[in-house]
Amino acid sequence: xxxxxxxxxxxxxxxxxxxxxxxxxxxxxxxxxGLHAVPASxxxxxxxxxxxxxxxxxxxxxxxxxxxxxAVVGRRYVTTTQDMxxxxxxxxxxxxxxxxxxxxxxxAGRPQPPSDGPPPEFYTSLAFREEMDLVKSNVNAMAARMQxxxxxxxxxxxxxPRASSSGARKRSxxxxxxxxxxxxxxxxxxx
Numbered sequence: 001x002x003x004x005x006x007x008x009x010x011x012x013x014x015x016x017x018x019x020x021x022x023x024x025x026x027x028x029x030x031x032x033x034g035l036h037a038v039p040a041s042x043x044x045x046x047x048x049x050x051x052x053x054x055x056x057x058x059x060x061x062x063x064x065x066x067x068x069x070x071a072v073v074g075r076r077y078v079t080t081t082q083d084m085x086x087x088x089x090x091x092x093x094x095x096x097x098x099x100x101x102x103x104x105x106x107x108a109g110r111p112q113p114p115s116d117g118p119p120p121e122f123y124t125s126l127a128f129r130e131e132m133d134l135v136k137s138n139v140n141a142m143a144a145r146m147q148x149x150x151x152x153x154x155x156x157x158x159x160x161p162r163a164s165s166s167g168a169r170k171r172s173x174x175x176x177x178x179x180x181x182x183x184x185x186x187x188x189x190x191x
Contacts, residue, residue, distance in 0.1 A: 004104035011099050013069040015041045018093055025086035030056070032074065034090030041067045042091065044076050056081050064091055073097045 008018045022035040030053075045063040053059075061075040074093040077084065 004102050007101045007103065008093060008098040009101065010041075010066040010069060010071055010073055011097050012071040013066060014099065015066050015068040017042050017064075017066060017073050017098060018091065022091075024090045027084055027087055027092075030084070031095045032087060032092045033095065034087045034092050036090065038064070038091045038093075042073065043067045044091075048078060056084055059084065061092075064093070071097065 006020045007016055009016050016039060018035045018038045022037045023033065024036045025034040026032065027034075043065050045065065048060050048062060051057060051059040051061060059080045060078040062078070063072050064074040064076055065072050072094075074091060074097065076091055077088045080088045
């Protein structure tokens with residue numbers, strides 16, 4: 001399980017070339033993942049090249065290289081085959097040319113014991129993105145629910161049963177204590 005962001009470093013000199021906060025897309029069958037942005041430590045070549053790689057024939061790209069050592073770390077596709085459209089105009093990093101590190105892997109300077117699964121690799125960025133999408137969805141749902149609750153409270157005045165003579169407490173048929181409000185609604189209370 002991925003518990004933190006993943007940082008990608010050049011396999012040759014270990015210069016940081018990206019992280020999962022910029023994750024855009026992936027092509028697992030090609031060992032590529034796309035990032036929206038990369039740091040200045042990644043240089044995009046000026047020359048356009050045409051791919052001869054099987055399955056992406058005709059795709060045009062610029063090579064991405066580590067600014068420190070010059071090692072090629074990926075490609076920036078200008079045109080792609082249909083199945084690679086998600087990688088077009090992203091910084092497509094080749095997972096075999098980078099080293100990954102998950103932040104938070106050690107506590108108080110002590111290395112964590114190895115997990116049962118493989119170390120964070122290509123799929124870490126996808127798993128992290130899926131987790132972040134789930135968190136974002138939950139936060140948005142909670143914000144919408146809170147907004148509805150605030151609007152409902154603002155639009156109606158609920159009389160306190162203790163402050164109003166029309167509010168009374170009674171035992172419901174299910175044995176729960178409830179308050180009866182002016183609008184006739186029954187709401188459970190804690191006691």
